[in-house]
Amino acid sequence: MKEFIKKLNKLISIIIRTKNEEEWITKCLQAVFAQKDVRIEVIIVDNKSSDTTLSRAKEFDVKIIEIDKYLPGLALNYGISNSNGEIICCLSGHCVPTDEYWLTNLIKPLSNKEIAGTYGRQVPTENSDPLDVRDLVMLFRNESFIQSVDSFFHNANSAFLKSTWLEFPFCDESTNIEDRIWGEQIIKSGYKIAYVSEACVYHWHGVNHGLDRSRAKNIARILDKISNLKPKEDNSKNLKFTTCLAIIPIKGETVSFQEISLLEKTINSLKSTNLVNEIIVTTDNEKTAKKAEDLGVRFLMRPDSLSTSNTSLADVLKFTLEELENKGEFYDIVAVAEEIYPFRNKEIVKNMIELMLSGKSDTIYAAWEEKRITWYGTNDELEVLGGNSWVIKKNKNEDNVLTSLTGYLLLVKPSQIRKKSLFSSVTEAYVIKDPIAVLAIHSQSELERVINHFRKTINL
Structure with a gap:
């Protein structure tokens, strides 16, 4: 032939x-x-x-x-x-x-x-x-x-x-x-x-x-x-997919106390996987941008219109992705990690990214499985959402409740971000079992209290 x-x-x-x-x-x-x-x-x-x-x-x-x-x-x-x-x-x-x-x-x-x-x-x-x-x-x-x-x-x-x-x-x-x-x-x-x-x-x-x-x-x-x-x-x-973009969205100034930087810990947890091709900090704060630069990662300043109370995570991700794609940068999957989880497990981060790179899901998110009774509604109209407890009668909703920990790690395809539909199509929850790992810290005062608490505990 x-x-x-x-x-x-x-x-x-x-x-x-x-x-x-x-x-x-x-x-x-x-x-x-x-x-x-x-x-x-x-x-x-x-x-x-x-x-x-x-x-x-x-x-x-x-x-x-x-x-x-x-x-x-x-x-x-x-x-x-x-x-x-x-x-x-x-x-x-x-x-x-x-x-x-x-x-x-x-x-x-x-x-x-x-x-x-x-x-x-x-x-x-x-x-x-x-x-x-x-x-x-x-x-x-x-x-x-x-x-x-x-x-x-x-x-x-x-x-x-x-x-x-x-x-x-x-x-x-x-x-x-x-x-x-x-x-x-x-x-x-x-x-x-x-x-x-x-x-x-x-x-x-x-x-x-x-x-x-x-x-x-x-x-x-x-x-x-x-x-x-x-x-x-x-x-x-x-x-299998091969390229992964990590986005760290931060509104305002990044949280740190003494020698501990939540942004640095987040960056290190992503880098440790050896699976992330690029890390972008998307922020509205110049001090946060400077901190990202000092830590060796790129930053993207987002407009004021994306820092209002009505701004969603999907809005910020779509803006960030489109800015990069307009520069000719394309990725197979996007990993989203907020700095609020300083105790996130690096091995779990790696396992989740590997699972997403296999191409089986459109979205994978970290989750906490709540086995205790969970209620929803107002005080005068409370209903059991799920869970079980010996203190009340068995109820029809005995399944455990999964709480999404989007900030811990969210993995999503670019197509989902463009549609601003992060949890549609094939979505999979990755359950985190370590209660310390899911501890969220949102401010310097919270970080200071946690550090002081652990120091006192260690001294005891």
Whole structure:
């Protein structure tokens, strides 16, 4: 096949459709540009991405086409019509080739004039939902074959000659399954379709949705034990998030007493993990900014409008993130830590960041599990929120209550910050069990009292 490509000197145009793919586009393009023995151009067809997809894509040698109306076939046709290659490859913006020969394997069958199109294998990532694991493993087999009757085709990972597309363009009006419609045309016209298991990509979500989740989990566990259903080289662990931004929001002057600085302790707890790429102190106070600078971290002065009583944490985080992204700084996850928890456990901070970097959750927050009876409401209308106690009758709300300790550590994806929706989507609580670690100090007087208390206790 190498000789086939070199002889014809064929340029391959890779068409990648995107919409808000900031979590995957960098990994996708890194894998695409790592392909060997091929000459490529990459065309991004983007449908109004509101995240950093395009900013991240521009870090690569790509052509970007922006569209206002999205129909799958129309988007592909538009991208292909703006391409220069004799061979066309379609790739989803959230698919990542598993090796450096994905593309050569994918186009190899096209040297056979009877084969009009090829599509490759899709495998789940290490953290894929059980439903997706089941769907992908059972649909995309580990053995290549030729289809002369079955018209199944999948444009998340496909290829064909441009001359074939000129004869059989994709349906402009279909709202979905444009690839299946195309495959049906190909088969009815007497051509064949090749499924190439060696042309493999990681695909984070499945091709079917819904169905029985518990049953899917059992099937996924069974499938995971069958070794030959996995790619020869399973690099899915490399798809984990890798860059972490830490934001320390402080309103007013940072708290310190004698030789103890709460900001310094917070910075040290983050640095000790060796997982944080950048620490930013976002503040409205010049003394706090100077302290951050003295401690070797960057600061960002926020406007007065973000220091009012109505200002939320989400407002401050959104401002900080956008300021950095406007400078071309992009991160996979954001860690938020307030200086008010001087006794936070460094190992727990590390464990929480590692868990977030695995990509399983959109938000992870530190929490305290309250097992005692917890009430809510006013004195004349109190109701039990949860917990249990021998001093009162058992109640219907016996579950323990989780109290969020957002300032201890909050881990969130940038997309959640932009939406100012920190606790939506997949949210996970990380329970802190050490009562000393969750002690919060908000002022110098509180810090002084705590220090004096501990000194007296030690002297006793």
